[in-house]
Amino acid sequence: MTSPIEYLHTFDLHIYVGFRSWPDDIEHYCEVTYPGLDEAHPITINYMHGYSLETAIQRAGEDIKRYMRDPESWVEQRRKEQGDDV
Numbered sequence: 001m002t003s004p005i006e007y008l009h010t011f012d013l014h015i016y017v018g019f020r021s022w023p024d025d026i027e028h029y030c031e032v033t034y035p036g037l038d039e040a041h042p043i044t045i046n047y048m049h050g051y052s053l054e055t056a057i058q059r060a061g062e063d064i065k066r067y068m069r070d071p072e073s074w075v076e077q078r079r080k081e082q083g084d085d086v
Contacts, residue, residue: 009071011035013064017057030056034067037075045078 014033019026030053033044045063047056067074 009068011068011071013067015060017053017060019053028053028056030060032060032064034075034078035071037072043075043078 012035016029016031016033019028021027028048030047031044032047033042036042045060047060047063051059063074
């Protein structure tokens with residue numbers, strides 16, 4: 001019997017989403033930390049920059065889907081786009 005070829009990933013994403021409210025102000029948060037190519041270099045992305053919380057959550061969801069499809073390519077693309085800031 002032939003063994004199947006497996007290409008599996010385990011994702012350890014840290015998702016920080018929600019809000020903090022004061023009597024005269026409210027702050028929204030939507031941030032995801034991806035593992036990167038090695039554990040020493042995670043990539044944290046804040047999706048709130050100029051967006052509503054709902055839009056930021058949608059953007060994060062789309063990014064998470066892209067990451068899950070091909071983590072290596074996603075990380076390489078992010079590093080190219082953002083340089084050493086990620």
